Amino acid sequence: MGTGLLGRKVGMTRVFDEDGNSRGVTVVQVGPCTVVDVRTEERNGYRAVVVGFDAVNADRLTKPMRGVFQVQGVDAFRHLAEFAWDGDELPEVGTQLNAETFTAGDKVDVRGRTKGKGFAGVHKRHGFRGGRASHGSNFHRAPGSIGNASDPGRVDKGKKMPGQYGNVNKMVRNLSVVDVLTEDNLILVDGSVPGARNSVVRVTKAG
Numbered sequence: 001m002g003t004g005l006l007g008r009k010v011g012m013t014r015v016f017d018e019d020g021n022s023r024g025v026t027v028v029q030v031g032p033c034t035v036v037d038v039r040t041e042e043r044n045g046y047r048a049v050v051v052g053f054d055a056v057n058a059d060r061l062t063k064p065m066r067g068v069f070q071v072q073g074v075d076a077f078r079h080l081a082e083f084a085w086d087g088d089e090l091p092e093v094g095t096q097l098n099a100e101t102f103t104a105g106d107k108v109d110v111r112g113r114t115k116g117k118g119f120a121g122v123h124k125r126h127g128f129r130g131g132r133a134s135h136g137s138n139f140h141r142a143p144g145s146i147g148n149a150s151d152p153g154r155v156d157k158g159k160k161m162p163g164q165y166g167n168v169n170k171m172v173r174n175l176s177v178v179d180v181l182t183e184d185n186l187i188l189v190d191g192s193v194p195g196a197r198n199s200v201v202r203v204t205k206a207g
Contacts (some may be wrong), residue, residue, distance in 0.1 A: 002101050003084040004204030005030040006053035006185075009195050011113065015178060015188060025178050025188040028110070030203055031098040032185060036074055037091045039082070047085045051097060052077025079200055099185040105205035106132070106177040112195030116167030128162045170194040174206050 007030035014022050019204065033101030056064050058076040069076045072093050091097070094114055097110040112174035122143045143162070147155050176190040188201070195201055 002049060002051075002083050002085055002087070002097055004081075004108075004202065005033050005097055005099075005101055006079055006081050007031065007201055007203050008054075009193060009199050009200060009201050010186070011196060011197050012192065016077060023178065023192055024188060026110075026193045028187050028189055028193070029185055029203060030102070030205060032096045032189055033098070034074060034077065034204050035091050035093055035095045035097065036069070036072055036077070037093060038085075040090065047090060048082050049091060049097075050080060050082045052080050052163040054078040068077050081202055083204065099180050099187055102177050102180055102187050102203075102205075104179050106175055107174050108177055108189065109171055109204050109206050110189065110201055110202075111169060111171040112173060112193055112199055112201040114166045114168055114170050114194045115196050117165040119163065120165035121162045122160060125162065125165045128160075162163070197202045 005026045010027040012024060012026050014024050016022055030052070031053065033053050035049050035144055036052045036148065037050040039048040040044055052069075052074070054077055055171065056076050056078040058069065061069075061076055066076065068080075074169055075093055085091075106144070116126070121141055123141055128143065130141050131137055143160070146159055149151075172191070172193055178188040178190050180187050189203075193201060
């Protein structure tokens with residue numbers, strides 16, 4: 001079986017377990033993904049599948065990307081990703097993979113692109129405490145001293161300062177799959193995952 005799929009974050013809701021406890025879950029539509037290419041031990045030295053997600057008109061792709069799908073003889077997709085394959089036999093090109101890849105109780109890692117927050121100060125971006133809020137203080141939300149003396153006379157690389165916040169790739173590990181709805185290709189993942197609603201995420205089995 002495959003170790004992961006591409007999917008789309010639908011949103012968050014809650015479900016109740018057998019003890020009546022409320023659990024916040026993220027709904028992810030995983031697939032259907034189509035196998036675009038396979039990696040074999042003889043040719044590549046390892047076993048994996050390349051899957052496509054979100055079908056798109058080939059005219060909207062660049063010529064090199066169009067060539068990939070034309071050579072394989074499959075439909076064009078907006079997103080491609082490679083996942084390891086644990087099964088005995090590799091699937092044929094064109095095979096569809098869906099939510100049956102996962103089962104309730106599985107541990108998964110979910111990778112996505114976080115929401116962009118724009119330009120942010122050190123309070124919001126790094127959690128600085130700041131200065132006193134009392135009257136007469138001229139130090140409230142500023143970062144404070146950032147530089148060195150005349151030697152070396154520059155700001156160290158990696159200094160925590162204001163700047164772009166969010167809009168980076170993040171992975172949340174070891175989330176539990178609460179339920180799998182195979183009819184709609186949906187999985188319910190315990191907790192939150194990176195990304196905004198309708199953003200594309202990569203779901204892989206943990207470990």
